[in-house]
Amino acid sequence: MKERLLQFLACPSCAGTVQIAKASGRNGEEIIEAELACTSCPARWPVIRGIPRFAILKSVDDEKAATAASFGWQWQHFTQADEKYEQQFLGWIAPVTPDFFKDKLVLEGGCGKGRHTQLAARWGAREVIGIDLSNAVETAFVQTRELPNAHIIQADIYNLPFTRIFDYAFSVGVLHHLPDPRGGFISLAASVKLGGHISAWVYGAENNEWITRWVNPLRERFTSRISPRVLLQLSKLPAAAVFAATKLIYGPMNRSPRGSSVARNLFYNDYLNAISRFGWREQHTIVFDHLVAPTSHYISREEFEGWWEAIAAGEVTIGWHNQNSWRGFGRLDTANDRRASHARGELSLHEL
Numbered sequence: 001m002k003e004r005l006l007q008f009l010a011c012p013s014c015a016g017t018v019q020i021a022k023a024s025g026r027n028g029e030e031i032i033e034a035e036l037a038c039t040s041c042p043a044r045w046p047v048i049r050g051i052p053r054f055a056i057l058k059s060v061d062d063e064k065a066a067t068a069a070s071f072g073w074q075w076q077h078f079t080q081a082d083e084k085y086e087q088q089f090l091g092w093i094a095p096v097t098p099d100f101f102k103d104k105l106v107l108e109g110g111c112g113k114g115r116h117t118q119l120a121a122r123w124g125a126r127e128v129i130g131i132d133l134s135n136a137v138e139t140a141f142v143q144t145r146e147l148p149n150a151h152i153i154q155a156d157i158y159n160l161p162f163t164r165i166f167d168y169a170f171s172v173g174v175l176h177h178l179p180d181p182r183g184g185f186i187s188l189a190a191s192v193k194l195g196g197h198i199s200a201w202v203y204g205a206e207n208n209e210w211i212t213r214w215v216n217p218l219r220e221r222f223t224s225r226i227s228p229r230v231l232l233q234l235s236k237l238p239a240a241a242v243f244a245a246t247k248l249i250y251g252p253m254n255r256s257p258r259g260s261s262v263a264r265n266l267f268y269n270d271y272l273n274a275i276s277r278f279g280w281r282e283q284h285t286i287v288f289d290h291l292v293a294p295t296s297h298y299i300s301r302e303e304f305e306g307w308w309e310a311i312a313a314g315e316v317t318i319g320w321h322n323q324n325s326w327r328g329f330g331r332l333d334t335a336n337d338r339r340a341s342h343a344r345g346e347l348s349l350h351e352l
Helices: 003-008 062-077 085-093 115-122 137-144 181-189 209-223 228-234 236-255 259-263 269-275 280-292 301-310
Strands: 018-027 030-038 044-048 105-109 127-132 150-154 166-172 192-203 313-321 325-332
Touching (some): 003 018, 003 127, 003 150, 062 137, 062 280, 085 115, 085 166, 085 192, 105 115, 105 181, 115 150, 127 137, 181 192, 181 301, 209 280, 228 280, 236 259, 236 269, 236 280, 301 313, 301 325
Parallel strands (some): 105 127, 105 166, 127 150
Antiparallel strands (some): 018 030, 030 044, 313 325
8 A cells, every 4th residue: 555545535434534543564665554544433444465455345245245255256366467458448438548547536446456457557547546345456456566656445336435536437347246236336426526537337238138038047046156166167168169259250250351241240249259359368257257246237228328317427428339238438517507418329229
C-alpha cells in the first residue's frame, strides 16, 4: 500500500477520514503490514501483504463469498499476461480510448488479476484504484506493485471505501456475477463525481438463450460446486473443442476473403472469431471462467438501459458487443434537475 492512497479513502460506514493507526512493516515506500482506522468511528481495517482489507470473505453473505472464492482461485491460477488484452479491453469499454485515461482518477470495480488496472495506469491515469472482494487481489497486487500510480484494495463493491471522488469508473465482466448486478452498478456509480464517467460491460440475455437453457443448469448444479482443481481438469475437454473450432474453422474462415461471407452465418461467429486470436492458455481460462461462477446473470438491453436511468446518467451510449453482450458508457449529469437520458444504442434490438 502506497501511503498516498490514504487521501482517497473514506470509512465505508460513516465516510470519515481514514488514517494509519499502526504500521508494523514497510518495504521502501510500500506499507506491507499495518492497521487503518477511521477518525470518526471505531472502525479498523488491516493492511496485510501490502493490501488494505476493507472486506474479508467470512464477513459477507454466502452467495458473494462463494463467487469471490471461485474467482479468487481462478485468478491466482491463471496469472498469464497477453498483449492482446489491450484490444480486448478497449472492445469492452468502447467508445473509451487510451487517451481518455490521461490524468484521471480511475476506479476499477472488480479488478481480478489486475490486467485492466495495469493498462489504465500505463495509459496515463493520474491514479487508478482496483478493488476486488476475492483473493485475486494477491495476484493483482503483484502485477501492479511496480506501477507508481496503481493501487489494489480488497473491498465489497456494495460497500466501497470512497466518497464521490473519481473521474472515471469501469467494471468489466464483474457485475453480472453479483447477486444484485444493478445494485452493484449503482454503488460503483456513487463513487464517481458529477461530471465524471462510468463504463460497464455485461453478458447479454439476447442471443445467449442456448447458454441460459443448457449451460447455466450444468454450471449451477455441478461445475460451480466441485473443487476448482477438479474443474480445471474437466474444463480442458470443452476448452479443447472451442480451441479446435476457433483455430481450424472460425479464425481461418473469417480471415479469408471467400470464407468471411460464409463465416457470418456460423453459430456464435462474432464471439468465437474474437477469441480465435488467443492461444490455448487464454481460451482455457475463458471456458473455466464460464463454468466456475456460482452466480451468472444475463442482462437484457432493456434492463441494462434501466441501470443508466437509475443513476441519472447523461450522454449514454449502449453498444452490442460480439453479438452476445452489452457495453455502456455515460456521464454522471451535473445538472441540478438531473434526468436520466434516453440511452441511444449502436444497435437496436429489432436489428438483432
